[in-house]
Amino acid sequence: MSLAHSSAASTSSAIPSPKGARNAKFAEFSTQALLPITSRPDLVFTHGKGGWLYDHDGKRYLDFIQGWAVNSLGHCHPVMRDALATQSGMLLNPSPAYYNVPMIELADLLAKLSGLGKVFFANSGAEANESAIKLARKWGQLHPNASGGARFEIITFKNAFHGRTLATMSASGKPGWDTIFAPQVPGFPKADLNDIASVEALIGPDTVAVMLEPIQGEAGVVPATEAFLKALRALTKARGLLLIVDEVQTGCGRTGTLFSHQQAGIVPDIMTLGKGIGGGVPLAAMLCGDEFAVFQPGDQGGTYNGNPLMCAVGLAVMRTVSAPGFLEFVRAQADYLSAGLQHLSSRYGGEGERGAGLLRALLLGRDIGPQLVEAAREMTPDGLLLNSARPNLLRFMPALNVSRDEIDQMLSMLDALLAKHV
Structure with a gap:
């Protein structure tokens, strides 16, 4: 299991991006018409492809939420x-x-x-x-x-x-x-x-x-x-x-x-x-x-x-x-993701990971899940979309056709986050 940054992630860090210019662009989209049923960050997604989403400012995000396990095949398959x-x-x-x-x-x-x-x-x-x-x-x-x-x-x-x-x-x-x-x-x-x-x-x-x-x-x-x-x-x-x-x-x-x-x-x-x-x-x-x-x-x-x-x-x-070989691929990617999460848990004193297939949770051992979600989203040049179903864990729901490179990149970005927040 390699936790080295891929080429796309090599310049990513847990350093938040400058917000001034981004907020100015976001203001063009601001509306008071939507009923506030959730706390949304100041970004508007404009398009997506596979495992990635792109916002109004051109920034891309590696999506390990995928609409809360909705996008089985990623964005716009x-x-x-x-x-x-x-x-x-x-x-x-x-x-x-x-x-x-x-x-x-x-x-x-x-x-x-x-x-x-x-x-x-x-x-x-x-x-x-x-x-x-x-x-x-x-x-x-x-x-x-x-x-x-x-x-x-x-x-x-x-x-x-x-x-x-x-x-x-x-x-x-x-x-x-x-x-x-x-x-x-x-x-x-x-x-x-x-x-x-x-x-x-x-x-x-x-x-x-x-x-x-x-x-x-x-x-x-x-x-x-x-x-x-x-x-x-x-x-x-x-x-x-x-x-x-x-x-x-x-x-x-x-x-x-x-x-x-x-x-x-x-x-x-x-x-x-x-x-x-x-x-x-x-x-x-x-x-x-x-x-x-x-x-x-x-x-x-x-x-x-x-x-x-x-x-x-x-x-x-x-x-x-249901096509031949697809579920075997899902299980192989799941084993790979599980091993990577276990490695990070051991490295940072977590409480392991659990789940089945590509529905998994990393048990953090401390209530820092929401902070990690926000910090992951603000990483540059690429952001990372994660979910904290409970304050002491992160939940992972990537596309079922997620690649090994995307898993490696997510693990590398998460490694950088944990190094800063644990």
Whole structure:
């Protein structure tokens, strides 16, 4: 593992760039019209290619966030550009009340790849998870408890993240989310990840399903163990409960297999996909086994669900990710990145690294994550885009086709940052 600077990174350092001229240029773009839902730095991205983003001042940034695991193939990959260009000249949105060719082809491909026979397309991971919750509750109405009551409770997990609708926020276990838009949607008792006894203790007459992420991404890349996933699958089958796996962040090749749960050798009853399935366009999906497809016409829908423009891109992405050799490449790059992060952890007294595939976290051993993110962005001549899901760690979500040179450059830049801040 080489931590030497590549030629592109040889002049990079942790020295912030002069801000005066850059701020003056940024002022040309300033607006008061956008609702302030996040703290954005004073830069405007104008274009991207592969692993790189470019801002209004011409500065480039090595992107190891990639839209929070969204850009499976990096920025503006040719197969996505071609799919958008071709489909945009044919048909954009005939209405979800009718079939279209990309919708049919992508649904068939997902069913074949997952073993789950039915597919519902949505626009975001939260919408896909909302659909899974609705489907489980509908199934619970059709399969009531011993007293004849509809089953509606879905056991979820502390520190989980399932989206930002009222129902998916209620299903999430993110600290503090129970009061932001109170009252919550009821019916989501919280268990402890990797503690099967805590799940079993919550099962009651109203329980219809258990829902979890194979790796809790927002919690800091915290994996469910293989033993826990196997035990959970056995428990849900034994108790007549649905198992819902939220693969919004982990699916579509992110963890080195098409779907993360496959590494535990289990098959869920319902699975949700988002982020990587569209490679950067708004696309998501909820899949279920044929026997759980209990929606009736009118139960679920959406104006843009399954529109051919997004499905054409998703089809191009999924064909690329599932092509022979692609996942082997992802796993090889993941091993290389993991080894490099382990080296930096040992060098700077960290607490190791964890994750699967190209969803990884570096445990810093101290709460300096946000400072490192800001310092990385301000490096010159090239910036580095990182994420700190928790103050004591950094999360890495590069494109699945990230190169060894890009990994080396990121490690070299991170080395310089750690040398200054640790």
